[in-house]
Amino acid sequence: MALIKFDETRCKKDGFCVQECPAALIKQTDENSVPVMVAQGDQSCLRCGHCVAVCPHDALHHENIPMESSPKIIKGLVLNEAQAAQYLRTRRSIRRFKNKPVDRKTVQSLIDAARYAPTGGNSQLVTWTVHTDAAQLKNMADLTIAYMKAVLASDAAKNMPPYFSRFVDAYEAGINTITHNAPCLVVASAPGDYANGMVDLSIALSYFELMAAASGLGTCWLGLIARALKFSEPLKDAVGLPESHTHFYSMVLGYPKFKYHRLPERKPATIFWK
Ligand SMILES: Cc1cc2nc3c(=O)[nH]c(=O)nc-3n(C[C@H](O)[C@H](O)[C@H](O)COP(=O)(O)O)c2cc1C
Ligand code: SF4
Numbered sequence: 001m002a003l004i005k006f007d008e009t010r011c012k013k014d015g016f017c018v019q020e021c022p023a024a025l026i027k028q029t030d031e032n033s034v035p036v037m038v039a040q041g042d043q044s045c046l047r048c049g050h051c052v053a054v055c056p057h058d059a060l061h062h063e064n065i066p067m068e069s070s071p072k073i074i075k076g077l078v079l080n081e082a083q084a085a086q087y088l089r090t091r092r093s094i095r096r097f098k099n100k101p102v103d104r105k106t107v108q109s110l111i112d113a114a115r116y117a118p119t120g121g122n123s124q125l126v127t128w129t130v131h132t133d134a135a136q137l138k139n140m141a142d143l144t145i146a147y148m149k150a151v152l153a154s155d156a157a158k159n160m161p162p163y164f165s166r167f168v169d170a171y172e173a174g175i176n177t178i179t180h181n182a183p184c185l186v187v188a189s190a191p192g193d194y195a196n197g198m199v200d201l202s203i204a205l206s207y208f209e210l211m212a213a214a215s216g217l218g219t220c221w222l223g224l225i226a227r228a229l230k231f232s233e234p235l236k237d238a239v240g241l242p243e244s245h246t247h248f249y250s251m252v253l254g255y256p257k258f259k260y261h262r263l264p265e266r267k268p269a270t271i272f273w274k
Pocket of ligand 1: 046118
């Protein structure tokens with residue numbers, strides 16, 4: 001069966017799909033003809049759905065991107081510029097959480113939103129490992145601290161930023177500087193042999209956290225766990241990523257304890273206009 005079918009009764013021959021396809025897989029013999037897919041086009045198709053998305057006439061049917069699961073864009077829900085700018089600036093790293101669990105359905109809905117993040121070649125290889133057991137989270141924080149103490153006791157200590165030893169001291173004084181007593185920890189990961197793995201999972205985590213903020217939740221990227229996870233075998237066992245997934249990053253999730261009232265400033269962008 002053809003990967004793409006063009007509905008001749010609906011097609012207005014405007015050629016939008018021809019121009020839009022990133023792999024140049026759709027062609028028109030002339031401006032009055034209904035488009036067709038190039039020979040063997042199905043082998044190079046990214047399954048990105050741009051052809052389905054760009055057709056204003058619902059004239060293009062892609063076998064893997066059915067119209068039924070490609071809803072129309074609701075104009076009333078489109079953010080305006082001011083809303084988008086404030087929303088992006090409102091996102092904060094959350095380190096103080098309410099003592100309230102995050103249920104599986106909620107985590108699932110955030111991961112569902114992250115599925116729409118761009119991925120290299122539309123490969124969609126990012127996977128998610130989710131921990132919600134308090135004892136396991138505490139164990140992972142303990143193992144991260146054990147790794148950090150080993151680093152501080154080694155020659156590598158001189159290369160560590162000043163906050164590194166401070167975080168260990170504070171943890172030992174009872175402040176959870178590693179997982180912030182969050183009720184949930186997620187690790188996004190991708191196969192080591194996939195070149196865009198780190199980029200894809202970073203974008204996916206960004207989608208995840210922006211969706212979390214819009215849903216009344218808060219997140220914090222966890223560089224210290226991610227770093228320890230590269231070297232600590234006990235921590236690797238505790239986190240339990242898929243075997244071949246050597247690209248990964250961690251984030252905690254929970255309900256923020258505090259509200260924020262101002263938007264702190266950042267450095268001006270450094271731009272080289274060429
Ligand atoms: C790490 C990365 C690299 C990409 N490289 C290219 C590229 O070189 N050329 C291109 O046309 N698109 C590139 N893309 C875009 C993807 O092909 C695109 O995200 C994917 O097909 C899904 O389409 P969407 O972004 O419209 O959802 C890249 C995306 C990512 C995340
Ligand atoms: S799904 Fe993407 S790559 Fe495939 S034909 Fe449509 S636009 Fe081209």
